[in-house]
Every structure is written in structure tokens, then in C-alpha cells.
Amino acid sequence: MSEYDEDETPFDAYRERVDRPLTRLFMAYGTDRLGWFSAGMIANFVARMASLVAPVVLGTAIDAVFPPPERAGEFSLPVVPDALLPTQQLPQFWFSVTAIAVAFVVTAAFTWIYGVTANLFAHGVMHTVRVDSFRKMQRLDQTFFDDKQTGEVMAVLNNDTQNLERFLDDALMNSLRLIVMVLGIAGVLFYLNWQLALITLVAVPVMVGFTIWFMKVIEPRYVRQRSAVARLNTRLENSIAGMELTKTTANEDYEVGRVSDASMNLFQRTMDVLKLSYLYRPGMELLAGISFAATFLVGGLWLTTGTAPGPLTGTLSVGDFVVFLMLTQRIVDPLAEVSNIVDQYENAKASSERIFGLMDIPVAIQDRADSVSLPDPDGRVEYDGVSFAYEDVLADADHQAETVIDDVSFTAEAGEMVALVGPTGAGKSTMLKLLLRLYDVDEGEIRVDGHDLRDVKLEDLRKATGYVGQETFLFDGTIADNIRYGSQDASMDAVREAARAAEAHEFIQGLEAGYETRVGERGVKLSGGQRQRIAIARTVLQDPPILVLDEATSAVDTETELAIQRSIERLTEDRTTLAIAHRLSTIRDADTILVLEEGEVVERGDHEGLLEAGGRYAALWNVQAGQIDEPAELSDD
Structure with missing residues (x-):
């Protein structure tokens, strides 16, 4: 019971x-x-x-x-x-x-x-x-x-x-x-x-x-x-x-x-x-x-x-x-x-x-008394034997929480891109949330510049990590306020430059009130692609050494995807990037691609090497290229 x-x-x-x-x-x-x-x-x-x-x-x-x-x-x-x-x-x-x-x-x-x-x-x-x-x-x-x-x-x-x-x-x-x-x-x-x-x-x-x-x-x-x-x-x-x-x-x-x-x-x-x-x-x-x-x-x-x-x-x-x-x-x-x-x-x-x-609810994820600062991180990210299971506080006493990530290890050197692909439920988003320390690993370590995340000040870690997700959240306020979120002291010139880098300046200027346009609750007055580009502009303004992209181009039309992809390419230059890809074409230039299934890494390598191996990544690539029918176990939809 x-x-x-x-x-x-x-x-x-x-x-x-x-x-x-x-x-x-x-x-x-x-x-x-x-x-x-x-x-x-x-x-x-x-x-x-x-x-x-x-x-x-x-x-x-x-x-x-x-x-x-x-x-x-x-x-x-x-x-x-x-x-x-x-x-x-x-x-x-x-x-x-x-x-x-x-x-x-x-x-x-x-x-x-x-x-x-x-x-x-x-x-x-x-x-x-x-x-x-x-x-x-x-x-x-x-x-x-x-x-x-x-x-x-x-x-x-x-x-x-x-x-x-x-x-x-x-x-x-x-x-x-x-x-x-x-x-x-x-x-x-x-x-x-x-x-x-x-x-x-x-x-x-x-x-x-x-x-x-x-x-x-x-x-x-x-x-x-x-x-x-x-x-x-x-x-x-x-x-x-x-x-x-x-x-x-x-x-x-x-x-x-x-x-x-x-x-x-x-x-x-x-x-x-x-x-x-x-x-x-x-x-x-x-x-x-x-x-x-x-x-x-x-x-x-x-x-x-x-x-x-x-x-x-x-x-x-x-x-x-x-x-x-x-x-x-x-x-x-x-x-x-x-x-x-x-x-x-x-x-x-x-x-x-x-x-x-x-x-009185205890807080598990918080700064330790001897936590260290990350004043100017290089951005080297290491996952070392990481395992994780979501805590089920309503589960029966004898029930074991299901493992979501199982003994995952990889390294992203400063400035490199590591891409995660795999079916829905494979644990990709959870992997990225662990880097932001929204959850703590159950086993293993995640390190930034050699420091275990649990030893790093939370504020420093999260300020050093920019996040662009597939579901962009905007606060009810102006477009400028939302771009500045996290960089509230930024000048208006800096806001405009960030918007240009995110290919958002043109559509913002076309609005009646421009950067002072109110976006409504959760940004309902803007399209999904517009919200996504504002989120990218927000991250550009933050200028983090580590970038996390969680299917940032999903659920938008092809033209908008191309604009977003161009802005992402500029954003990822000289940054350590961990990205989840909805369309494999967006991560073909990644330094390392990890294929996840049921929380385990089943394949790893670069794009060309994985295609030559003819394994699961190659099968998924061929599906998206329209060459064969899509195998159910690799479906992302």
C-alpha cells in the first residue's frame, strides 16, 4: 500500500x-x-x-x-x-x-x-x-x-x-x-x-x-x-x-x-x-x-x-x-x-x-558550505558513469523507481558539440536537466572544468549554462523584458544586437510597438517560431560558455526552422554545446553523436562514422532522408 x-x-x-x-x-x-x-x-x-x-x-x-x-x-x-x-x-x-x-x-x-x-x-x-x-x-x-x-x-x-x-x-x-x-x-x-x-x-x-x-x-x-x-x-x-x-x-x-x-x-x-x-x-x-x-x-x-x-x-x-x-x-x-x-x-x-x-519541505539541491565558484569557466563537460531515476514519492514502499539514465559516460571538450538522439523516452531531456542540476545524479558524476556539479555554486553553474528548449516560456511583459530576462541590466543596444543574432530583429521591428510589444501570458500573442527566436536572443544576451539545446527547432515550419538554425549556428560558435536533435540534419556537424535507448548509450561517434557503421543512427537517418520506412523503436513522433 x-x-x-x-x-x-x-x-x-x-x-x-x-x-x-x-x-x-x-x-x-x-x-x-x-x-x-x-x-x-x-x-x-x-x-x-x-x-x-x-x-x-x-x-x-x-x-x-x-x-x-x-x-x-x-x-x-x-x-x-x-x-x-x-x-x-x-x-x-x-x-x-x-x-x-x-x-x-x-x-x-x-x-x-x-x-x-x-x-x-x-x-x-x-x-x-x-x-x-x-x-x-x-x-x-x-x-x-x-x-x-x-x-x-x-x-x-x-x-x-x-x-x-x-x-x-x-x-x-x-x-x-x-x-x-x-x-x-x-x-x-x-x-x-x-x-x-x-x-x-x-x-x-x-x-x-x-x-x-x-x-x-x-x-x-x-x-x-x-x-x-x-x-x-x-x-x-x-x-x-x-x-x-x-x-x-x-x-x-x-x-x-x-x-x-x-x-x-x-x-x-x-x-x-x-x-x-x-x-x-x-x-x-x-x-x-x-x-x-x-x-x-x-x-x-x-x-x-x-x-x-x-x-x-x-x-x-x-x-x-x-x-x-x-x-x-x-x-x-x-x-x-x-x-x-x-x-x-x-x-x-x-x-x-x-x-x-x-x-519545511527539505531542499536537496542547494549549495554546499564549501561550494566553489565558476568565475570564468572554459566549458569542459564530463559525464562519468551517470545513472538517474526519478523519485516517485507516492510509490509503494517496495516499489523501485524506474531508471531513466543508466551508466552514461562521455566528454564534451570546451567548444565542442555533443548531440543526443534517440526515441521518445530514451532519457535525452533528462540528461540535459542533470547538467543544469535540476536533479542530482544517483550514481556517477557530472563535471564542469573538472568540478563535480554538486561542489559548484548553483548560481554560477546556471549562469554559465544557456538553455533553449522546445517549449519556450515567455513572461507577460514586453519583448525587450523577455530578452533581458537573466540579464536585466543589459542596454537596449545589446538587446537589439542579441535579437539580430537570433534573426528576431526584423519581425520585432514589424510589430506596431516593436520591442515594447507585450507578448501576453506565456507569449500567446506570438507564434511558436517567434517565441523560439526570442528565447535564442535571450541566450545570446546571456553569453554563456555552455549551451543546452533541447529540440530547439521542433514544431516550426521549414522557413522558420532555417532561420532558427542559422541563429543557433552563430550561437554555438566557440561554445560547448549539448543538443537534442529532432531533425538529424541539424546536428550532422556535431563532434560527437550519442544514440540513446532506454537510458543507455547504444552508439556513439560522428555523423560519417555512424552512417558507415550502419546501425541505429544510420537507420534513423535513412528514415528522415525518405529512403526506408521508419522503425517503430526509433520513432520520435
Whole structure:
């Protein structure tokens, strides 16, 4: 059996190993912004405490200011010394008005301060987390992208970071608001009448227990919902990227069905969360409502009968009863807000697990501590007993990954060309990717100027190696930007010279905006041949001593192929070149030609020598020359 279940990925496995993700989030990203966080907390505390002033002052005024003088009560406020309070009714009235007005101003001012500082903290963390996640993604091995869906990565970089921002901005600060309001209101109520306060707050322990149950039950539902979001994103991204194939094969309904299934899965996972949430929220509001009703019942009987009901003792003033009703109502909102806090907490916890799951994926291909530089390489390339198999992280424990390259050895001296030919699946492209160290060899060594690639700084190796593939990728931007990619400081004159060398200048000049023409996402506004020539111009500008060509003239018409081939011939002059040939005529002048089958070199030599040998290369050459029928085992199509 596989180590992972049907819907699980290696990404999920790392996520499950993350311990206390929100604590880790705060320690890793919150401590640098502790000033903004503390300012927000303090402002939130002041604003919430100031919001309690108005009902307390109003209750005191009802008892002491508004009755006739002979029935006026004592004008006293919590934490305010009596010596500072006026003793006459009119001054007491104006004092009450002023205190209430100041309380509202303080509440508004500190709420604004809290909003600004909390958002600076939360959005700052979100920005840093997103950039760090993207930076880690850039460093991940190519094997991660071989079996990792784009939608899942996008979910981490976008949705998950936004979930963290909402938690840090809303849930964290609302948690403080809840604590301050509950404790502050409880303190005031106990100060006014501890017996009635016990009745008002009797439901709080039940609410706490209800919340603990809710958090325990809803957490796995949030995890499944986040996975469903990632899978839907992946399905949408794949469907949009493959739109041309979908249309040309009349599979629109099939794709709609697949997206519908992924969307339905998300719908069901979301409803699992919402059903529990809609049980929790009304439950909390019901318990808070029971507290309010109990307060109104007991306090109302106390006032209407003039005696304390049941085992209660003492007296209750109208002002105190009004304060109880107002503050009990005030406590309903923050307690009901617990459901949103829990929602955001669980969502943020699942998201932070996914973020740190990405962060914790080990990177195998990276610089060693003692890696050497390649400041000015000559370009001598050696493959010495190289073997390689793609890692299958979802394979059964007893399953051995299939070998793609098997004990391959050859040398390309500086300035020489080595060409690789053979059927599809023979391992040609993998051979070239090993030189770029997108993967590390399992056995043997690849050396550049005598240095094992694993001992060379990655940046130096890749800057010294120019790559032109059969599937040219262009970023959405101008033609000039795409030619400069990797040589961003190049002048416009250098860009034009590179384009001329790639035989791209003429068609670029024919475009309405010339070099400032935007190519669209993946270069969709240009033809395949135009994209290929821009890629060659990009490599010309890079001016690398080692050149890798992966069927750079495939899938273009004959005229375009000739133009591309001329530019490639100029590009390969005095450079060490490793090339995969779609058409053998393009590599007949190579110093060495290797014929690969099933990862092994079955023939080697130059063009004339291989033709004289009359082996597999000769058979393939004769097929392309139109002399015999093509043998199936050598088909490249």
C-alpha cells in the first residue's frame, strides 16, 4: 500500500508534521513587529474600557442626578475618588454629560489607532509570509514541481496568507476585545451587585465548554475544506491552461464535469463547516440571551416587589438595574463573536500548517558550505558513469523507481558539440536537466572544468549554462523584458544586437510597438517560431560558455526552422554545446553523436562514422532522408 491515501500528497505529509503552527507564526514573523502589535493591543484595551464608561455614568446619574433632591442618591463612580466628584445635582449632571462625551471621543480615537496599528501588523506579517513562501518555493527541487499541482501552491501564496491576515487583524484583536469586555463588564457588575452578577454570568462557563467542543470538532473539517479549495484551484488552472486542447477535442462538457466535481467537493466540505458553525453561533447567542433574560427577570422582580427574590439579599437601585441591562446586552455581542473568532482561528491554523508545511519541505539541491565558484569557466563537460531515476514519492514502499539514465559516460571538450538522439523516452531531456542540476545524479558524476556539479555554486553553474528548449516560456511583459530576462541590466543596444543574432530583429521591428510589444501570458500573442527566436536572443544576451539545446527547432515550419538554425549556428560558435536533435540534419556537424535507448548509450561517434557503421543512427537517418520506412523503436513522433 502507498504511504499516502488517495487524496493525500507529500505536501500534506509535511503539513501534518507542523507543531503549534500559530505559535510558530507569531514567533517567526510577529516579534519583529511587536511594537505595532503592542500598540494595537493597548489601543484596543483603552477603547473597550472607554466604551463601558457611558452606561456606568448613566446608571449613576439615574440614581443621583435625575430624582428630586430629597430622593437623590450618592454620586459615586468606580475607580474615581469621591473627592474628585461634584456634590451638587447640576454640576453632577454636567460632569456626567462631559464624562460620557469624553468616553465616546476616547473610544473613537483609540478604535482608529487600534485599526491602523492592527492592520500594519497583520498586513506586514502577511506580506513577509507570502514573500518567504514564494522564496522557499523558488528554492524547492524540480521534483516538487513534477508532482505538485499549481493550484495548491497558489492556494498557499494567496488564500492561506489572507487567512492569516484575517486572523491576525480580526480574530486576535477581537479576542482581546472579548476578554476585556467580559472581564471589564464582570468587574463592574460585581462592583454594583455581586449577587445579580452571579446570575448574569452563570452561562459563561457553559459557553466556554461549548466553545472547547466546537473547536475540537470543527478543526478536521477546516483541514478538509482547505484541501478542497486547493484541488479546485488546481482543476481550474489545468482546465484554463489546456483550453486549446479541450476545444480541439470537443471535451468542453468533460472539463465542465471535472470542475463541477471539484466544486461539489468544495461545496460539501464547506457545508460540513457551516453546518457546525450555524449550530454554534445560535447556541452561543441563545446562552447569552438566557443570561440577559435571567438578569431582567431577577432584577425586575427585585425592583417591582421591593425585596430581593429567593436567597438574594439587600437592595437594587433603578440605576444599577439599568446598568445591568445595558452591560448584559453589551456582553452578548462579544460572546457571540466567539464563533467568528473560532472560525478564523481554525482557518488560520489550517492555513499556517500548509504554509509551514511548504517551508519545511527539505531542499536537496542547494549549495554546499564549501561550494566553489565558476568565475570564468572554459566549458569542459564530463559525464562519468551517470545513472538517474526519478523519485516517485507516492510509490509503494517496495516499489523501485524506474531508471531513466543508466551508466552514461562521455566528454564534451570546451567548444565542442555533443548531440543526443534517440526515441521518445530514451532519457535525452533528462540528461540535459542533470547538467543544469535540476536533479542530482544517483550514481556517477557530472563535471564542469573538472568540478563535480554538486561542489559548484548553483548560481554560477546556471549562469554559465544557456538553455533553449522546445517549449519556450515567455513572461507577460514586453519583448525587450523577455530578452533581458537573466540579464536585466543589459542596454537596449545589446538587446537589439542579441535579437539580430537570433534573426528576431526584423519581425520585432514589424510589430506596431516593436520591442515594447507585450507578448501576453506565456507569449500567446506570438507564434511558436517567434517565441523560439526570442528565447535564442535571450541566450545570446546571456553569453554563456555552455549551451543546452533541447529540440530547439521542433514544431516550426521549414522557413522558420532555417532561420532558427542559422541563429543557433552563430550561437554555438566557440561554445560547448549539448543538443537534442529532432531533425538529424541539424546536428550532422556535431563532434560527437550519442544514440540513446532506454537510458543507455547504444552508439556513439560522428555523423560519417555512424552512417558507415550502419546501425541505429544510420537507420534513423535513412528514415528522415525518405529512403526506408521508419522503425517503430526509433520513432520520435
